[in-house]
Amino acid sequence: MKLNDILKKSVELKASDVHLKTGSAPLFRIMGNIERSNLDTLTKKDFESLLSDLNLNDYMLKKLEVEKQIDIGYGVSGVGRFRVNVFYQRGTLAAVFRYIPYDIPSIESLNLPKVVKKISLRPRGLVLVTGITGSGKTTTLASMIGIINKTKKKNIITIEDPIEYLHKDEQSSIIQRQVGYDTIDFASGLKGALREDPDVILIGEMRDRETISTAIEAVETGHLVMSTLHTVDAVETVNRIISSFPLDEQQQIRIQLSGTIEAVISQRLIERADGSGMVPAVEVMVASDFIRDAIKDSKRTESDIKRSIEMNRETYGTQSFDQSLIDLFNLKLITKDKALEYASNPSDLQLKMRGIM
Numbered sequence: 591m592k593l594n595d596i597l598k599k600s601v602e603l604k605a606s607d608v609h610l611k612t613g614s615a616p617l618f619r620i621m622g623n624i625e626r627s628n629l630d631t632l633t634k635k636d637f638e639s640l641l642s643d644l645n646l647n648d649y650m651l652k653k654l655e656v657e658k659q660i661d662i663g664y665g666v667s668g669v670g671r672f673r674v675n676v677f678y679q680r681g682t683l684a685a686v687f688r689y690i691p692y693d694i695p696s697i698e699s700l701n702l703p704k705v706v707k708k709i710s711l712r713p714r715g716l717v718l719v720t721g722i723t724g725s726g727k728t729t730t731l732a733s734m735i736g737i738i739n740k741t742k743k744k745n746i747i748t749i750e751d752p753i754e755y756l757h758k759d760e761q762s763s764i765i766q767r768q769v770g771y772d773t774i775d776f777a778s779g780l781k782g783a784l785r786e787d788p789d790v791i792l793i794g795e796m797r798d799r800e801t802i803s804t805a806i807e808a809v810e811t812g813h814l815v816m817s818t819l820h821t822v823d824a825v826e827t828v829n830r831i832i833s834s835f836p837l838d839e840q841q842q843i844r845i846q847l848s849g850t851i852e853a854v855i856s857q858r859l860i861e862r863a864d865g866s867g868m869v870p871a872v873e874v875m876v877a878s879d880f881i882r883d884a885i886k887d888s889k890r891t892e893s894d895i896k897r898s899i900e901m902n903r904e905t906y907g908t909q910s911f912d913q914s915l916i917d918l919f920n921l922k923l924i925t926k927d928k929a930l931e932y933a934s935n936p937s938d939l940q941l942k943m944r945g946i947m
Contacts, residue, residue: 591636594666594669596608596610597672600616604620604621605625607724608686610687611637611682612684614632622861646662658678663754671692672690674687694757696733700730702855703872703909703914705876710734711737711738712814713814714813715851716815717855718819719854719857720820720822721857722858726859728755728794739762740760744762745786745790748766749791750767751768752770762790769794776795776798777798784811789813790816795819795820796817799834802831823934825896831847845886848882851877851885853876853877855875856875857871857873858871858932859871869923869924871918871932872909875898878902878906881898
């Protein structure tokens with residue numbers, strides 16, 4: 591059984607992920623659910639053969655041996671790229687492949703709010719795309735970088751683990767650096783990027799305090815910095831960043847963050863009503879003077895950010911998750927049950943939907 595054949599089959603079935611482990615047939619995640627394929631059960635020998643198809647170099651093999659897991663990118667001609675995590679379970683190797691199309695999707699094709707395009711073209715500031723694993727953060731960021739690449743003459747540097755979407759130079763120059771291959775880690779890659787004449791820096795994930803601090807400093811020196819966090823909404827994003835620092839530094843970080851943040855885009859992927867795929871519900875926070883003041887004051891952060899997001903839809907293009915869910919429901923893209931399942935406040939959303947109906 592060839593690895594590329596398994597991956598081609600997964601794409602034909604519109605699977606987002608492929609799970610491989612010894613003693614099991616390949617598993618596909620389709621429409622959010624794990625489905626067992628009708629392919630043969632993988633033996634230890636099969637898995638070793640699949641691993642050889644990945645063409646891991648000595649560095650990655652050593653890293654797998656020492657750290658017991660690695661992240662890499664893998665391409666299949668005519669099919670697409672995959673983000674791959676190879677790891678051990680029960681003493682044997684396993685792997686999960688996440689599908690990434692070759693083409694950079696547009697904002698429109700992703701059903702993202704129009705304001706996301708405006709946010710992409712900001713000259714400077716910190717822009718964060720957040721959500722749980724598998725919510726489409728990487729795809730949204732790739733689309734935003736694609737907008738800059740098509741319309742601006744900029745130097746764009748990405749630091750990723752691993753490199754997922756491949757960008758080709760258009761109006762801009764794009765340098766893509768992979769953690770483990772081209773730089774030691776996100777923090778050192780970001781520090782290096784500041785000496786590489788960047789206009790735009792994309793950090794695959796802000797995992798630690800050092801990376802967050804350096805990202806804020808990069809914005810303060812005049813750059814547009816984009817990154818992701820595993821947070822569910824704008825309020826949690828702000829709180830997560832602040833709480834990454836010791837108590838005696840948190841007020842200073844509040845001041846710095848209030849002056850550098852430009853937008854937080856939070857996503858939840860929901861099954862379409864017709865079963866044809868997934869569609870994102872999106873919360874958008876755009877920094878205004880009111881938002882910046884709310885970030886500075888811990889007593890106002892939660893209530894004022896939530897209120898501003900809901901009230902400033904016409905002025906700034908912001909929207910809450912519940913507003914996004916109502917739109918998707920009105921367009922018949924999702925069912926009422928799914929809207930309530932993914933709502934921040936199901937009771938409030940139900941009342942709003944009754945008013946609409």
